[in-house]
Amino acid sequence: MSKILIISDSHGWRSELANVIDRHRNEVDYIIHCGDSELEADARELEGVKIVSGNCDWGHDFPEELTVKITDDILLYVTHGHNYNVKMTYVPISYRAEEVGARIVCFGHSHIATTFIENEVIYINPGSIRLPRNRKEQTYCMCTIKSHSVDVTFYSIEGNEVEDLSREYTI
Structure with missing residues (x-):
């Protein structure tokens, strides 16, 4: 089993980001930030992340995309999403997922918390812990990968589960 904390669009918040990460640091295998942290690469808050x-991250401190091999058959792809027009369509990011062989895609940019599966690829946007859109909760999520399932559980910034967003997928 692998457990991944996924955050995005914290837009300069330091203590709030640190609180979320510190809350879960000892229970996860990976911590992913999908961009627009607006922090410097050596920020204490981003240690181990x-x-x-993202489009609001100035300079060249972070890569545009990354892949993480979770298991032999699960590759995680991470991008902010602005280069794939995710506010309008998921088609370009789905093509990139296919190119890299991703089974799970994590992205941000739209500030809209969502998860869905298409063509056997699980897509996760954790929303924003600072400026959510389409709902009031400031959100992040946890992705738990088991042998035959992937659980995506969303939380409010206070650490309360947002049940109507959470999903379980069979893989």
């Missing part, structure tokens, strides 16, 4: 660059 795999992070990509």
Whole structure:
């Protein structure tokens, strides 16, 4: 089993980001930030975090995308999403997922918390812990990968589960 904390679009918040990460640091295998942290690469808050660059991250401190091999048959792909027009369509990011062989895609940019599966690829946008859109909760999520399932559980910034967003997928 692998457990991944996924955060995005914290837009300069330091203590709030640190609180979320510290709450879960000892129970996860990976911490992913999908961009727009607006922090410097050596920020204490980002220690041990795999992070990509968002459209509000200036400079070249973070990569545009990254892949993480979770198991022999599960590759996680992370990008912010602005280069794939995710506010309008998921088609370009789905093509990139296919190119890299991803089974799970993590992205941000739209600030809209969502998860869905298409063509056997699980897509996860954790929403924003600072500026959510389409709902009031400031959100992040946890992805738990088991032998035959993937659980995506969303939480409010206070650490309360947001049940109507959470999903379980059979793989």
